[in-house]
Amino acid sequence: xxxxxxxxxxxxxxxxxxxxxxxxxxxxxxxxxxxxxxxxxxxxxxxxxxxxxxxxxxxxxxxxxxxxxxxxxxxxxxxxxxxxxxxxxxxxxxxxxxxxxxxxxxxxxxxxxxxxxxxxxxxxxxxxxxxxxxxxxxxxxxxxxxxxxxxxxxxxxxxxxxxxxxxxxxxxxxxxxxxxxxxxxxxxxxxxxxxxxxxxxxxxxxxxxxxxxxxxxxxxxxxxxxxxxxxxxxxxxxxxxxxxxxxxxxxxxxxxxxxxxxxxxxxxxxxxxxxxxxxxxxxxxxxxxxxxxxxxxxxxxxxxxxxxxxxxxxxxxxxxxxxxxxx
Amino acid sequence: xxxxxxxxxxxxxxxxxxxxxxxxxxxxxxxxxxxxxxxxxxxxxxxxxxxxxxxxxxxxxxxxxxxxxxxxxxxxxxxxxxxxxxxxxxxxxxxxxxxxxxxxxxxxxxxxxxxxxxxxxxxxxxxxxxxxxxxxxxxxxxxxxxxxxxxxxxxxxxxxxxxxxxxxxxxxxxxxxxxxxxxxxxxxxxxxxxxxxxxxxxxxxxxxxxxxxxxxxxxxxxxxxxxxxxxxxxxxxxxxxxxxxxxxxxx
Numbered sequence: 001x002x003x004x005x006x007x008x009x010x011x012x013x014x015x016x017x018x019x020x021x022x023x024x025x026x027x028x029x030x031x032x033x034x035x036x037x038x039x040x041x042x043x044x045x046x047x048x049x050x051x052x053x054x055x056x057x058x059x060x061x062x063x064x065x066x067x068x069x070x071x072x073x074x075x076x077x078x079x080x081x082x083x084x085x086x087x088x089x090x091x092x093x094x095x096x097x098x099x100x101x102x103x104x105x106x107x108x109x110x111x112x113x114x115x116x117x118x119x120x121x122x123x124x125x126x127x128x129x130x131x132x133x134x135x136x137x138x139x140x141x142x143x144x145x146x147x148x149x150x151x152x153x154x155x156x157x158x159x160x161x162x163x164x165x166x167x168x169x170x171x172x173x174x175x176x177x178x179x180x181x182x183x184x185x186x187x188x189x190x191x192x193x194x195x196x197x198x199x200x201x202x203x204x205x206x207x208x209x210x211x212x213x214x215x216x217x218x219x220x221x222x223x224x225x226x227x228x229x230x231x232x233x234x235x236x237x238x239x240x241x242x243x244x245x246x247x248x249x250x251x252x253x254x255x256x257x258x259x260x261x262x263x264x265x266x267x268x269x270x271x272x273x274x275x276x277x278x279x280x281x282x283x284x285x286x287x288x289x290x291x292x293x294x295x296x297x298x299x300x301x302x303x304x305x306x307x308x309x310x311x312x313x314x315x316x317x318x319x320x321x322x323x324x325x326x327x
Numbered sequence: 328x329x330x331x332x333x334x335x336x337x338x339x340x341x342x343x344x345x346x347x348x349x350x351x352x353x354x355x356x357x358x359x360x361x362x363x364x365x366x367x368x369x370x371x372x373x374x375x376x377x378x379x380x381x382x383x384x385x386x387x388x389x390x391x392x393x394x395x396x397x398x399x400x401x402x403x404x405x406x407x408x409x410x411x412x413x414x415x416x417x418x419x420x421x422x423x424x425x426x427x428x429x430x431x432x433x434x435x436x437x438x439x440x441x442x443x444x445x446x447x448x449x450x451x452x453x454x455x456x457x458x459x460x461x462x463x464x465x466x467x468x469x470x471x472x473x474x475x476x477x478x479x480x481x482x483x484x485x486x487x488x489x490x491x492x493x494x495x496x497x498x499x500x501x502x503x504x505x506x507x508x509x510x511x512x513x514x515x516x517x518x519x520x521x522x523x524x525x526x527x528x529x530x531x532x533x534x535x536x537x538x539x540x541x542x543x544x545x546x547x548x549x550x551x552x553x554x555x556x557x558x559x560x561x562x563x564x565x566x567x568x569x570x571x572x573x574x575x576x577x578x
Contacts, residue, residue: 030409035328035395037412038388038443041338043433050387050416053394057409064402075402095328097338212420215433218342222432278344278437279374280351281358285344285437300344318345 008127015134016070018122020078021187023063025088025115026141027077029107030056032092036103044155045100047212051151055144062137069133080188087179094172101160102172108152109169110176111186113195116145118186120199150202151210220274223286227303230310231286234301235272238262238290250312251304261299261315268293283313296323330396337388337443340434343381348439363537365547366476372485373431379469380422381438382462387415389446389458397451401509404451407502411459414495421488428484445528452510456521459503461528464555464568466496468538471551475543493554500558526571533572540569 010018033049033056040046064075079085091111094102119142126135160169177194184190223231230249237245250258269292276287283304290297297320303310339345352362364375390411397404426433442462448454470493477486511518532538539546550572555565 030405031395031398032328034391034393034409034412035332037391038332039328039336039338041340043340046384046388047416047419050391050412050419053391054409054413057394057406061402061406092328212416212423215423215427218340218434275341276344276434278346278434280346280437281355281360283354283358285346287341287344289341298341300346 005129006127008131009125010127010131012070015126015131016067016072017078018187019063019066019070019134020072020076021080021084022115022118022141023060023067023075024077024079024084025111025186026056026060026063028088028092029111030060033107036095039095039097040100040103041097042100042159043214044158044211045104047214048104048151048155051210051212052148055148059137059141059144062140066133066137080186081183083179083183084186084188087176087183090179091176101156101165101169104152104156104159105169105173106176108149108156109173110180110195112145112149112152113197113200114180114185114190116142116149116199117194117196118190119145120196121192146200146202147207147210149200150204150207154204154208154211218275218277220277223274223277223284227284227286227310230303231274231301234312235274235288238266238272239269241266241269249310251306254313254315258301258312258315261301261317262290264317264320265290265292265295265297265299284310287318292323294323295320297321328395331392331447331449334440334444334447337385337440339438342434344434344437346437346439348441351437351439363547366472369429372473372476373426373429374436375469375473376422376425376429377431377433377436379466379473380419380426380433382442382466383415383418383422385440385443385446386458386462387412387419389443389454390415392446393451393454400451404506404510407506411499411502414499418492418495421492425485425488441531448524450517450521452507452517452521453524455503455506455510456525457528459499460507460560461525461532463496463499463503464529464558464560465532465538467493467500467551467554467558468548470496471554472543472548475549497554497558500555500560504559526567529568530571539572 030053034053037046037049037053040049060077061075064077067076068074079088091106094106119138123135123138123142126138128135156169160166180186180194185194220228234246234249236242237249246262247255247259269290271291272288274286275289275298276285278285278287280302283302286301286303288299288301290299298318300316300318301312302314304313356362364371364378366372366375390408393408394405394412423433426435445457445462446454448457470489473489474486474493477483477489507518507521511521538548538550540550543549550565550568552565556562
């Protein structure tokens with residue numbers, strides 16, 4: 001065997017430190033993806049996170065099990081430096097229901113592609129004679145992180161198609177890359193590009209089967225024709241502030257309660273649309289998104305069939321938000 | 328991110344109509360209908376499948392929160408919960424497919440968040456007792472019933488899909504039993520509180536007498552004794568559950 005085959009880049013201690021750094025990133029990813037599932041409204045993103053929590057946990061575990069083989073305590077994570085901790089805090093910070101794109105961008109266009117870059121470089125440099133246990137973990141993590149990044153790109157394209165969203169995405173990505181750069185990457189000593197796009201190398205088509213096939217968006221044509229006509233007339237009366245017209249659709253004994261449900265939203269109401277429909281026996285709960293000049297919101301309106309056609313028998317204001325925050 | 332998050336932070340697409348389970352049941356009773364799907368028609372099966380689909384969604388969200396909320400718990404606990412997140416995501420996919428198979432759509436029936444609320448217990452031991460043993464135990468009963476119905480109406484797609492989910496649920500109950508023991512070892516008071524929490528969930532999910540001891544043909548939801556034994560419930564625990572169903576006559 002030539003002595004060249006035995007030359008290597010990393011000492012045992014160096015290798016253990018890098019692995020603790022990787023473990024820090026993978027563990028944080030495991031936890032934050034798990035935590036975000038509940039606060040993310042969109043099914044494609046929710047299920048994307050749900051799919052990847054277990055893979056990230058297995059990466060974390062594999063790194064943690066390798067450590068005792070390198071004279072280090074098992075299952076320990078270590079951030080490379082304080083700037084890496086700050087980067088992770090920044091990445092984890094978008095928690096609001098309207099910040100799904102920021103969550104996807106942070107994980108799938110910054111951290112995972114960066115891990116792909118680091119894993120590929122490490123794999124290229126790790127010695128083939130005495131580091132195969134590390135190389136095997138690197139190869140597995142590399143392959144799966146590549147697939148994750150590609151899957152995230154598909155969901156990002158689906159949810160963030162409009163130009164405003166693309167601007168937001170680009171700005172957030174830039175902030176995160178700046179923070180990651182300050183840390184010197186996950187290992188604190190990254191040289192060269194933090195994300196090497198040429199290493200990603202998985203086409204969206206390849207990973208499309210990894211994604212849960214989510215159902216199409218709500219289609220208002222599912223309303224039965226007679227109910228749709230009544231709902232449309234009620235909406236038109238709401239939009240034109242026709243109080244008598246509105247109340248014409250409400251059962252007499254429900255008028256005060258229905259009036260109260262819409263009270264916050266009346267005045268400056270600019271548009272309404274049907275966003276959901278749920279059956280409760282013969283009754284139908286129609287969910288309306290109401291847009292206003294200052295405030296918008298969601299109202300659930302319960303309709304029942306009567307001898308004179310569909311009538312509203314209850315309504316509930318579900319949520320309100322400033323007009324500027326409306327989707 | 329807060330640990331744990333408030334109940335009302337649970338995020339949904341607009342298409343979901345959220346209501347209290349009790350209100351939905353009452354509105355149906357007021358219309359002369361059974362409070363819960365009786366599985367006597369295809370529409371009723373669809374409603375049950377929709378309810379399970381949102382339950383799986385909440386189970387995925389709850390397990391995900393457990394991964395996040397307890398960073399100081401043993402690493403193997405986190406691994407089990409992360410595995411459960413993945414399982415639940417596949418269950419959501421399964422039930423989305425079954426909903427389509429039955430001609431339904433997401434949001435077709437109201438969603439109640441009662442399961443999610445149970446998944447928000449502040450103590451990890453209470454969470455695994457309540458969710459993994461209480462709710463996943465209920466899932467064993469409900470899925471066993473659904474498999475029976477699928478066999479009866481000759482729907483192999485429904486039968487096979489639900490059978491695979493049932494196998495996972497049995498695994499989740501086992502995880503719950505393991506972690507209830509390990510997390511409360513040496514702390515009898517914590518164990519007592521966790522089991523008490525599980526029992527309140529068992530009582531609540533007897534669904535006003537809908538879950539009972541008896542054959543599938545005779546009772547609306549039969550306690551799946553064999554599946555529960557496989558999952559690690561003791562005879563004594565099953566007997567206690569049977570007794571609790573006899574005193575739950577309101578929803």
